Amino acid sequence: MTRTSADPSPGNTGEVGPATGRFHPLAELLLLALAIRLPLAVWPNIIHPDEIFQYLEPAWRLLGHDGIVTWDWRYGIRGWFLPTLLVGPVAVGDLVVPGGAGAFVVPRLVAALASLSIVASAWFLGARISRAHAIVAAFVAAIWFEFILFAPHTLSEPLATALIVPAALLLTGGPSQRRLVIGGALLALAFVCRFQYAPAIAVLAIGACWRNWRNLIPLVAGGLVVLLLAAIVDVAHGVVPFRWLIANIEQNLLHDRAAEFGLQPAVTYLVSFWMVWSVAVVPLLWAIWRGARHAPLLLAVALVNLVFHSLIGHKEYRFVFLSIVLLIIVAALGSADWIQSLRAKRAWRRWALPLVAGGWALVSVALAGASEEMHDDWMRGVGAARLAAELRADSKLCGLALYDVPFHLLPGQERLAGSSPLYALQPGDPLAKGRLPATVQATKSAFNRILARPTSAADLPAEFSRRSCAAVGNGDACVFVRNGTCDAVAAVAPFVINDVLVRLDY
Known part of the structure; x- marks a missing residue:
């Protein structure tokens, strides 16, 4: 920092006088x-x-x-x-x-x-x-x-x-x-x-x-x-x-x-x-x-x-x-x-x-x-935060699946599902073999909430009904709900989110 000849010095008209308020x-x-x-x-x-x-x-x-x-x-x-x-x-x-x-x-x-x-x-x-x-x-x-x-x-x-x-x-x-x-x-x-x-x-x-x-x-x-x-x-x-x-x-x-x-x-x-x-x-x-x-x-x-x-x-x-x-x-x-x-x-x-x-x-x-x-x-992220708050406050949530919704658009595992299992059903997953509707049917008893795009509603099991939607990324995402509890099944084990990310190298 330099002071030039044109720069003001204390007392100049360019100088702002001492503060008259209580605070500096x-x-x-x-x-x-x-x-x-x-x-x-x-x-x-x-x-x-x-x-x-x-x-x-x-x-x-x-x-x-x-x-x-x-x-x-x-x-x-x-x-x-x-x-x-x-x-x-x-x-x-x-x-x-x-x-x-x-x-x-x-x-x-x-x-x-x-x-x-x-x-x-x-x-x-x-x-x-x-x-x-x-x-x-x-x-x-x-x-x-x-x-x-x-x-x-x-x-x-x-x-x-x-x-x-x-x-x-x-x-x-x-x-x-x-x-x-x-x-x-x-x-x-x-x-x-x-x-x-x-x-x-x-x-x-x-x-x-x-x-x-x-x-x-x-x-x-x-x-x-x-x-x-x-x-x-x-x-x-x-x-x-x-x-x-x-x-x-x-x-x-x-x-x-x-x-x-x-x-x-x-x-x-x-x-x-x-x-x-x-x-x-x-x-x-x-x-x-x-x-x-x-x-x-x-x-x-x-x-x-x-x-x-x-x-x-x-x-x-x-x-x-x-x-x-x-x-x-x-x-x-x-x-x-x-x-x-x-x-x-x-x-x-x-x-x-x-x-x-x-x-x-x-x-x-x-x-x-x-x-x-x-x-x-x-x-960005405000709609996802609203859905996450809704899911986190849902006392009946016992398992959550992300259906063709990228995880990175969401606010983290704890804010989404808490201590409940979090699964990911993604189209690029080799285990899904390009058949996500069949995969969600085979694993549906392990979760009672699904986060999916509204356009994916026809792919989901009939027991799940749409509850609420919000903007997530470049489109909407919705919470789909079914009544009842969750039963662990062998078919869903490989779809725990971190295992899916390993397969997708993401």
């Missing part, structure tokens, strides 16, 4: 951010199945419960560090609100709280320039729709970003030995959470130390402590330290597992920015250009991360969340310069800050649901 402005902005984020922790949308099946479900299994095991865990490409960190919140949530809901909500509350580090860091990054820059940067971090959308989700991208942004604060602006150690630890922790951010982390570390390479010593020392702790966690779970990292690279680079989920061209993320930000991309680019002089290293980290992920065939918008956050913070710093320009005019002096902050708020609200992609992100 940063505290007020943190409360604003918290007030927006906490309700969304309870809102049951799911941006991506990974937040359930790669993090919450493994944490649930660590507590001794049954859970769905995906191919990622069977092949050992996921590290145990993040699920281990989530064990505490999952356990507390299940203790406070048993039945799966608490184990889902409390970790999201923790993730939302962790996201406040971005708001606080934005304040202090701006404060190096002026109080106006601090207020604008923190306000934008508090209310920008993408920050809010990702805040409560237990995904590696927002959690790693919540570590990298404060690390950037510590490593810029004349870092001390203590800041270097803490910053190195935060970067290493972010690497363990999301190793794909390694190039961005490297750029930040090198950029912070290139004028004094001796600074790398405390930075690396702090990082090694965290990496050692991550290795101990791996050993505690009976795996070779960081073997998951090698396995991940093997599966995705050598065996093209990621390619199975789709390949996109290098310009995909630029197209995504246009789709999500629409015409607002024009003033945002202008603000980023203005803000680059205040935070050139942050801009470099954002661009390197964007370019690196653009070179990877499989792309998802969440992968570049770090770039989104850094670009918006840089834009916020640039937009705060306009306050100085406006305050130079007597008629606008009083309205400069409200005008810039209000502009950010209006754009954020307008873009939050403007694109189809954003609308889907806010609503």
Whole structure:
């Protein structure tokens, strides 16, 4: 961060005066951010199945419960560090609100709280320039729709970003030995959470130390402590330290597992920015250009991360969340310069800050649901959560079968079936031999609830009647019910969901 001759100093007309309220402005902005984020922790949308099946479900299994095991865990490409960190919140949530809901909500509350580090860091990054820059940067971090959308989700991208942004604060602006150690630890922790951010982390570390390479010593020392702790966690779970990292690279680079989920061209993320930000991309680019002089290293980290992920065939918008956050913070710093320009005019002096902050708020609200992609992100998984809550509260449920409904569209085994058996009847299963209607007839006595598409109603046994439906994925799914209890039969044993996933290699 740099201060130019045009930057305001204390006492300038560009400086915002001391707070007259009871709380410090940063505290007020943190409360604003918290007030927006906490309700969304309870809102049951799911941006991506990974937040359930790669993090919450493994944490649930660590507590001794049954859970769905995906191919990622069977092949050992996921590290145990993040699920281990989530064990505490999952356990507390299940203790406070048993039945799966608490184990889902409390970790999201923790993730939302962790996201406040971005708001606080934005304040202090701006404060190096002026109080106006601090207020604008923190306000934008508090209310920008993408920050809010990702805040409560237990995904590696927002959690790693919540570590990298404060690390950037510590490593810029004349870092001390203590800041270097803490910053190195935060970067290493972010690497363990999301190793794909390694190039961005490297750029930040090198950029912070290139004028004094001796600074790398405390930075690396702090990082090694965290990496050692991550290795101990791996050993505690009976795996070779960081073997998951090698396995991940093997599966995705050598065996093209990621390619199975789709390949996109290098310009995909630029197209995504246009789709999500629409015409607002024009003033945002202008603000980023203005803000680059205040935070050139942050801009470099954002661009390197964007370019690196653009070179990877499989792309998802969440992968570049770090770039989104850094670009918006840089834009916020640039937009705060306009306050100085406006305050130079007597008629606008009083309205400069409200005008810039209000502009950010209006754009954020307008873009939050403007694109189809954003609308889907806010609503994805809500219908599945409603059906899961209905099933979990069903005292007569003794066995549940998923009939041609992908498990990854649903919120996990505990929230669906509790302690009742969960079966999967899928068309690609070789044991079904392409005859799902015959399979469900042969196994129907083992379950009294079926979750299926309404178009599959004719395939189901006559004893099952449709009770309720909701949007799940690209169509509806319905709960089909029969009266009576469940009898274990040999025919259904191979269709326990984890056995089916092994056969499907999913």
